Amino acid sequence: MFAVLNKEITGFFTSAVAYIAIGVFLLVTGLLLWVFPDSSILEYGYASLDSFFSITPYVFMFLIPAVTMRSFAEEKKEGTFELLATSPLTDWQIIAGKFFACVTIVLASLVPTLIWYLSVYQLGVTTGNIDSGATIGSYIGLFLLGSAFVSIGVFASSITRNQIVSFIIAVFLCFFAFSGFDSVSQLLSFQSVDVFITALGINEHYQSVSRGVLDTRDLVYFISFILLFLVATKTVLGGRRW
Template sequence: MKMWIIAKKEINDFFSTWLGYTIITIFLTTTTLFTWILDTQFNMLNAGFADLNAFFSLCPIIFIFLLPAICIKSFSNEFKSETIEILFSKPIRNNEIIIGKFIGCFIISFFNIIPTLIYFFGIYSLKDEVALIDIGSTITSYFGLLLLSCSFISISIFSSILTNNQIVSFISSVFICFFLFFINEFADFISDPKIYDVINYIGIKEHYFSLNQGIISAKDISYFFALNYLFIHLSIIYLNKIKK
């Protein structure tokens, strides 16, 4: 119950200012422009077949910047305004604070994703002109997008707890998200197959696009859960250190 109170506060704080609505508007405007209007590699109408692969390829790039922007105030603002002391004075455990903020940020990101279902119905309406849309693959792709959101959120919350400077928090979040997502690109320069496999496994990209292909494997699911657990646990440890 206490976690839900924290989550609700996080959501209310986000939508209490113009910034929250601006972030959502920017996300939807950007995805619409790149996937429907502009003549880019992400334009779904240029693909020649009915799927949302271009949209799901674009989302990680946007989320690397969008989700840190959503989570930027999670703790940085609490430290700067010293409202963190109010949280510490209440009968609530640090893990409940972290998980509550995580849930709140996830719900906000979910609000961003839900309107994009209109893209699915838009593509589905074209099914007579192009190949039939793969509904199963679309479902697993949205599932992968939610897992990706969780990962970037847990990373961003951890970055937010390290500093009271929102700009530093944002930049560090973007850097970590970018690095973990695109680290697979460096694997191509590795000749040792064992190191190659390790780097590929560490990177988010391979696991995310595996789900985009309609494949739900224990390896990918366990990876995302482990990654989220790692950064949430690190956040709890650091918050415990601050409280002492």
Template sequence: MIAIFRKEINAFFSSLIGYLVIAVFLLVMGLFLFVFPETSLLDFGYASLGPFFTLAPNVLTFIIPAICMRAFAEERQTGAIELLVTRPLRDVDIVLGKFLACLTLVVIALLPTALYYYTIYQLGAPVGNIDAGGTIGSYLGLLFLAMAFVSIGLFASSLTSNQIVSFLLALALTFWCYFGFDLLASLPVFYLNGESFIASLGMQDHFRSLGRGLIDSRDVVYFLSVTAFFLLLTVISLERRKW
């Protein structure tokens, strides 16, 4: 697993992929949070990173499928997957190594956003007038969200040898898992009759819950379960070659 992790990390940063992902994420977030007046933190009216935590999942919905689309699809296309699986590694080690590498890249992209917290902390009246608990909970929520999105991206990549198809499939799955259940719950047929249950099946509801600053074990278990489920599907997808 460690060997696969190192190989993937080196692949990200020996080319432009890793740097490009980090730059695009920070550029997009910077434009929305400090340039565009509709979403600017400076025009938000009070010391809060609310706009950041509203926008970040939307951006990650596109960024993470782009990171993961080559994980298995490229190796299937070039035939390198056959060389990889002949090594003394279990399928689960291959999947976990790639999972940790992709997640590490996302975490590296998120780390510079700590400057946003420092900026709002200093701009508060008085200085430091910011909901630290909610901010920590929201960052934890982003980490869990990234874990789930990466597992979905790897699963999509394991199904095809075409990177574009992998990206589009992962994009569709992450969009549905984050937004889909909320949209479904908003339909009139579910209004006041199962609305909260339908919404609780989606990631957005649990991400919001963590953002309140109270770490509920149900939210943690939810994200860990979704992540484990899609990683298991990825392992099963890799094992198809043996059938």
């Protein structure tokens, strides 16, 4: 696994992929957070990063598929996956290596935004007038959300040789997993079914973690969601016939 992980991370950072992805993420979220009046903290008037945490999931819907689309699609298209498949590595080691490499990019994107937390911490009328507990919870929620989107992206990349097709499939699945269940639940009038369907979506659990309280049910949900798509990826790759 570590051989694949090292290869993927090296590939990301020796090319423009990682720098473009992180740069675009910081630029878009920075503009939305500090410049555009509808979402600007300066216009909001409160020492809070709520707008950042509500915007980022939608940025991730496009950023993460753009990072993961090359995971398997590029290798299958160029014929290099045969070399990887015939190596002593198991399917799970290959999948885990690629998954954690993409998660590393997600983490590398989030770390620089801590500067914004420090800025808001200092800019308040009273220094430190920000809910640090909720902010930490929201960062954990974003990391879990990003990891879930990575698992979707890796799966999408495993079912096609075309990176653009992989990107489109991943964007659709990420959007549906985050917002689709909420939309479906609104169409149903039975409250018990409504609550159940909403609980299937990522947004419900992301909002729960973002409150600053780590509920084991939310952690189990995210871990199960990630494993579901990684198992699906393993199923697709199981035949190793390309």
